[in-house]
Amino acid sequence: MSARAGHPQTPMLELRGVRAAYGRIEVVHGVDLEVPAGSVTAILGPNGAGKSTMLKVVCGLLPATDGDVIVAGRRVNGATPDQLARAGLCLIPEGKGIFPNLTVRENLRMATYTGRSLASIEERTYQRFPRLGERRNQLAGTMSGGEQQMLAMARALATDPALLLLDELSMGLAPIIVEELYAAVAEVAREGVAILVVEQFAQTVLGVADRAAIMVHGEVVASGPPGELARDLAAAYLGGDGGTRSPDGAAIR
């Protein structure tokens, strides 16, 4: 199974009527979505909307209870996370998924299982993120949150993903770092990777997204070009269960 072999017009990822549940409680109620190669798709929505659950379904960590998960034109419902990873899917989970007690270089070494040499992974990583080069021997857990997120992204990219899934990339990071990270995300998309980002906080991702959708209470309530979603977004957060508000109107946990 290779996600890279699809027809250029076939979306890298397509969801059709996807539902998901924890036990008997359904939290994703029929989501339709397309993520083309070489582009960034953003899904925004308040805490509890079902965004992370949807990503778990795409990665094979949670079975869809209904609907189709289609990767590069092939229905992949029932595939294991391992099979999907080999097909080119890569998730950067909320909380980054790096090893805090290993150095930057040791974290990168974990990605050599794909067959690429550590030297070539390091070269590409430090070119994209010079800051990681300066910190190659530092324990990952002692770096700033932004640098840790860069490392998580570098590890993901070392596996040459066809579809990169990012869960709350900006969580807890300073706006200037978030901008830097999203600039890197946009660059990766330009190299041909399909990228799906879910975020609770909107602003920065909309600057690099080609398409955006809003998810509330397990449903996509609006989708379209990022510029056209601003008003829907305000409504989604004000009407949703996003908790309290920051001065710029974004929901705070």
Ligand SMILES: Nc1ncnc2c1ncn2[C@@H]1O[C@H](COP(=O)(O)OP(=O)(O)O)[C@@H](O)[C@H]1O
């Ligand atoms: N492991 C789990 N077991 C049971 N319920 C869960 C679990 N994870 C999430 N949920 C519930 O599913 C809903 C959607 O959660 P989630 O997908 O994490 O939303 P989001 O990522 O948009 O914040 C929430 O009501 C949450 O409480």
Ligand SMILES: [Mg+2]
């Ligand atoms: Mg989440």
